[in-house]
Amino acid sequence: MILLLRPVMALLALGSAALAHEVPKAPAAPPDFTPPAAGSYALPPIQPTPAGTVLDSRGRRHDLKAFTTGKVTLLSLFYAQCADPEGCPAAFNAMIDLRDRLAARPDLARRVRLVSLSFDPRDTPELLAAFGHHLAGTNLPWSFLAAASSEGLAAMLDGFGQDIAVEEEGDATQPRVISHMLKLFLIDRRGQVREIYTTAFLQPEVMYNDILTLLIEDGLAQR
Amino acid sequence: MSSPVLRSFRLSLVGLAAAAVIAAPARADETCNSPYMTGLIKGQEDFVHVWTLGVKGLGDESDKLVTIDANPGSKTYGKVVHSLSVGGRGEVHHMGFTDDRKQLWAGRLDDSKIFVFDVGRDPSKPKLVRTIDSMPAKTGYVGPHTFYAMPGRMLVQGLSNTKDHGGRTGMAVYSNKGDFVAKYDMPTTNGGDGYGYDIAINPAKNLMLTSSFTGWNNYMMDLGKLVADPEAMKRFGNTMVAWDLKAMKPRKVFAVPGAPLEIRWSLKPGDNWAITASALTSKLWLVKQDANKAWQAKEVGTIGDPSKIPLPVDISITADGKGLWVNTFMDGTTRYFDLSNPEAPKQTYSKVTGKQVNMVSQSWDGKRVYITSSLLANWDKKGADDEQFLRAFAWDGKELKPLFEVDFTKEKLGRAHHMKFTAKPKRQSALAALE
Known part of the structure; x- marks a missing residue:
């Protein structure tokens, strides 16, 4: 399942000219347990989302807050050339699954957004736009963003608790690997990280149940 | 083409251009960490960190984190390369890494302080970055015991409570930055005794298991006095609990008499069973699903002669789930059980490795086994039997052969308790290297 997205990531890394192919849809494996029903459990606030300035896929500056408040947000930190099957491609697979689940529920989709924030300064607005072109486009907003500066990025990563570093070892002919631990953040309408x-x-x-749980908590969905 | 993003980065990265090579753990790990933790050490560990109880009249008398070089290729192999005293003596006990393996959290059972060490940048020189003393006030729990990494946060199992210092307790959650997030009482209904000890999670099953020990009144009491007090001896945990992990709600309480302690899930892919050892009854217990997919706990083996109370105090499962090390404190014996059939473990090897032995940790490849000596300050043996050490052994599948030993008394360090491994960082650069 996860491997299906790897070629896509490679294509995306090449630029929009290579993006003529349709993004394959990765089926989600059902969990080996019965998840608790949405709204039957609590998700205590873990930490606030950090402040920062980001650029959208058209190069326009925004306060990150505009993408982490007002709606329930699922935010991933990624870089375009990531090819680790347990890394960014796995996150995109999960987000595609959730995009489709939520898009099928317009009453929920308008209260939820997906955000992918790149931590690689090589990920240009053009490349982010290509991601958006292929992955967004439903009634569920999916924004592709980059930090506006390295200091701002460092502060945002620290605020999220996301450690990254550039691998110095390995094949010099291959794209550089940015070592990072895959993390997706579920953020409530007030900007608090809840999962x-x-x-x-x-x-x-x-994850779908968690999103629904936050909406139920705010009286925006029913059990 | 120079995009606005790249231009901005180029301007701001000037100050970082000399971006130093920074540390990050190599990919490699021992077998008993949280499944949410990254950076597993599957090769040679470079350092063993020992959370050490200070002893009055010995060295600086303070609790400390002792770092020992464990790489046979190093000039300081088998030697103490760093010692970081944290001040005072508060019954230090267990440690656990954060999910990114950058920090090591370590607790004290008496004063309930939690110390957070940075071991990511330079594991040869851990640095104390935070002290958390809010657990009793925030939760009513005493004795932070198990530190279990969850994504972006730490789950901390208490042993006792502020009201009566008995065994009723719960779990606290802190963010990786040290902020209190939530608390969860151990169940006291449907068979629950409210006690706690260890935590072990199986994410694929959304299942968390907890075990049960005893409260402050007992673990701070002299062992001789405790065993002579029949009422006190009744106040030990006799349960394990299966929790709905996502909901953090108890799902089922198992009767497991005699203080079930460390819990280990089999790490073999596809296995979905866990094993534990009960300290007072000297039994091995298996937790797995029955034919109806209902979780059950059942006794599957005996450790030594239970009538002699050998006191199994720690276990370490092999990476393939086919073997289990068990340390029995009273007879100073390290035992190996064949777990090929987890329903019927068989002891296939034993060796007296000290006059008293407590923790046992193995490398991921199973070739090295480390043992320490201290159980609790007031439960350790007296006089000449009160050996305090870290002993490293090589394991070839047949015999434990000594590699090196650090005498914690001779080195004026204290009582050697919990161990964690780290590896030297791979060479990595900061973001500026991307320019």
């Missing part, structure tokens, strides 16, 4: 997903627990069905 963090890593590779060991990327279950779209559970």
Whole structure:
């Protein structure tokens, strides 16, 4: 499942000219358990989302807050050339699954957004736009962003608790690997991180219930 | 083409251009960490960190994190390369890495302080970056014992409570930055005794298991006095609990008599069973699903002669789930059980490795086994039997052969308790290297 997206990431890394292919849809594996019903459990606030300035896929500056408040937000930190099957491609697979689940529920889709924030300064607005072209486009907003400066990026990564570094070892002919731990952040309408997903627990069905739980909490959805 | 993004970065990265090579853990790990943790050490560990109880009249008398070089290719192999005293003596006990393996959280059972060490930048020189003393006030729990990494946060199992210092307790959640997030009481209904000890999570099953020990009144009491007090001896945990992990709600309480302690899930892909050892009854217990997919706990083996109370105090499962090390404190014995059939573990090897032994940790490849000596300050043996050490052994599948030993008394360090491994960082650069 996860491997399906790897070629896509490579295509995206080449630029928009190579993006004529349709993004394959990765089926989500059902969890090996019955998730608790949405709204039957609590997701205590873990941490606030950090402040920062970001650029959208047209190069325009925004306060990150514009993308982390007002709606329930699922935010991933990524870089375009990531080819680790347990890294960014796995996150995109989960987000595609959730995009389709939520897009099928217009009453929910208008209260939720997806955000992918690049931590690689080589990811140009053009490349981000290509991501948006292929992955967004439904009734569910999906924004592709980059930090406006390295200092701002460092502060945002620290605020999220996301550590990254550039691998110095390996094949010099291959794209540089940015070492990072896959994390997706579920953020409530007030900008509080309420859940963090890593590779060991990327279950779209559970994540969907978590999103619904936050909407139920705010009286914006029903059990 | 120079995009606005890149231009901006180029301007702002000037100050970082000399971007130093920074540290990050090599990919490699021992077998008993949280499944949410990254940076597993599957090769040679470089350092063993020992959370050490200070002893009055010995050295600086303070609790400390002792770092020992464990790489046989190093000039300082088998030697103490760093010692970081944290001040005072508060019954230090266990440690756990954060999900990114950058920080090591370590607790004290008496004063309930939690110390957070940076071991990511330079594991040869851990640095104390934070002290958390809010757990009793925030939660009513005492004795932070197990530190279990969850994404972006730490789950901390308490052993006791502020009201009566008995065994009723709960779990606290802190963000990786040290902020309190939530608390969860151990269940006291449907068979629950409210006690706690260890935590072990199986994400694929959305299942968290907890075990149960005893409260402050007992673990701070002299062991001789404790065993002579029949009422106190009744106040040990006799349960394990299966929790709905996502909901953080108890799902089922298992009767597991005699203080079930460390819990280990099999790490073999496809396995979905866990094993534990009960300290007072000297039994091995298996937790797995039955034919109806209902989780059950059942006794599957005996450790030594239970009538002699050998006191199994720690276990370490092999990476393939086929073997289990068990340390029994009273007879100073390290035992190996064949777990090929987890329903019927068989002891296939034993060796007296000290006059008293407590923790046992193995490398991911199973070739090295490390043992420490201290159980609790007031439970350790007296006089000449109170050996304090870290002993490293090579394991070839047949015999434990000594590699090196650090005498914690001779080195004026203290009582050696919990161990964690780290590896030297790979060479990595900061973001500026991308320019």
